Amino acid sequence: MNKGAALTEHTDRAERRATGTDGAAAVRLEAASLAFGDRTLWRDLDLEVAPGEFVAVLGPNGSGKTSLMRVLLGRLALSSGHAHIAGAPVRAGNHDIGYVPQQKTIDAGVQLRGVDLVGLGVDGHRWGLGLRGRAERKRKVAAAIADVGAEAFAHHALESLSGGEQQRLRVAQALVGDPKVLLCDEPLLSLDLANQRLVSELIEQRRRAHGTAVLFVTHEINPILPLVDRVLYLVDGRFRIGPPDEVMTSEVLSELYGTEVDVLRVRGRLVVVGTGDTMDALGAAGAQHCHADTDPNRVRA
Ligand SMILES: Nc1ncnc2c1ncn2[C@@H]1O[C@H](COP(=O)(O)OP(=O)(O)OP(=O)(O)O)[C@@H](O)[C@H]1O
Numbered sequence: 488m489n490k491g492a493a494l495t496e497h498t499d500r501a502e503r504r505a506t507g508t509d510g511a512a513a514v515r516l517e518a519a520s521l522a523f524g525d526r527t528l529w530r531d532l533d534l535e536v537a538p539g540e541f542v543a544v545l546g547p548n549g550s551g552k553t554s555l556m557r558v559l560l561g562r563l564a565l566s567s568g569h570a571h572i573a574g575a576p577v578r579a580g581n582h583d584i585g586y587v588p589q590q591k592t593i594d595a596g597v598q599l600r601g602v603d604l605v606g607l608g609v610d611g612h613r614w615g616l617g618l619r620g621r622a623e624r625k626r627k628v629a630a631a632i633a634d635v636g637a638e639a640f641a642h643h644a645l646e647s648l649s650g651g652e653q654q655r656l657r658v659a660q661a662l663v664g665d666p667k668v669l670l671c672d673e674p675l676l677s678l679d680l681a682n683q684r685l686v687s688e689l690i691e692q693r694r695r696a697h698g699t700a701v702l703f704v705t706h707e708i709n710p711i712l713p714l715v716d717r718v719l720y721l722v723d724g725r726f727r728i729g730p731p732d733e734v735m736t737s738e739v740l741s742e743l744y745g746t747e748v749d750v751l752r753v754r755g756r757l758v759v760v761g762t763g764d765t766m767d768a769l770g771a772a773g774a775q776h777c778h779a780d781t782d783p784n785r786v787r788a
Pocket residue numbers: 523528546547548549550551552553554555
């Protein structure tokens with residue numbers, strides 16, 4: 488790992504925001520390793536995420552991105568090392584975490600409305616089931632729905648809503664409990680550009696207004712590139728952590744993949760060529776437009 492990477496403005500900024508008022512990092516992994524049988528997904532991972540910091544988690548299929556989310560959610564035990572959220576060891580049902588899962592189609596016939604989905608983010612929470620608790624719950628749910636601009640469709644059945652509308656409600660569900668850490672597992676998958684922008688803006692507003700730390704798993708860094716403080720790039724047991732400019736380079740990715748990889752910068756977008764995974768940090772749309780081997784403007788990053 489790149490433990491010796493030079494401190495840059497990004498990391499300085501993250502370190503200045505540093506820890507919360509109680510002195511705890513939002514997320515802390517220490518010498519964390521995860522293996523299934525004799526297959527090690529990652530080993531000796533040290534990562535400290537400050538309140539308000541935005542960390543993108545990238546890597547090819549099967550590199551262990553979702554497993555990292557599951558560790559932080561307390562659903563999967565580390566093979567060795569330690570994981571803490573806001574100063575406390577990871578545990579299931581931790582209300583310091585909001586979780587935005589991948590966009591999934593809602594099964595036909597499931598009569599769940601948006602408002603019910605958001606309410607699930609509150610249930611079991613601290614304000615209990617008394618009359619005052621119910622009023623507080625209703626207020627919180629309405630506020631979370633308003634924050635994502637979903638008032639117009641929150642009372643409709645989820646199955647009747649578009650992917651973008653559903654994903655806005657999932658963001659509301661993740662944020663309704665006022666979490667310190669937001670874990671997002673490919674929340675933009677299958678959304679069009681307008682909805683990708685909308686959902687990323689909602690997440691961005693949240694971290695700016697409340698200092699919520701964000702860990703954002705994605706195959707496509709471009710829609711969130713301006714928001715990213717640091718990248719955690721996992722490949723086949725190896726990883727690098729650092730600001731995008733330090734990690735998303737031909738040299739670093741070639742070393743991680745163990746083969747020649749080119750990182751191109753095209754009109755403010757990053758295009759990664761040569762990983763063998765066309766979706767890797769690139770996205771299907773990028774893949775269609777990228778013919779780097781024949782591109783006379785090809786530049787090594
Ligand atoms: N409970 C488990 N037992 C055994 N193997 C597992 C378990 N959970 C995950 N794996 C394996 O670990 C690897 C990493 O899975 P994971 O879902 O974390 O990858 P990922 O980076 O999120 O992949 P993708 O980009 O395809 O979503 C996969 O090969 C998966 O089959």
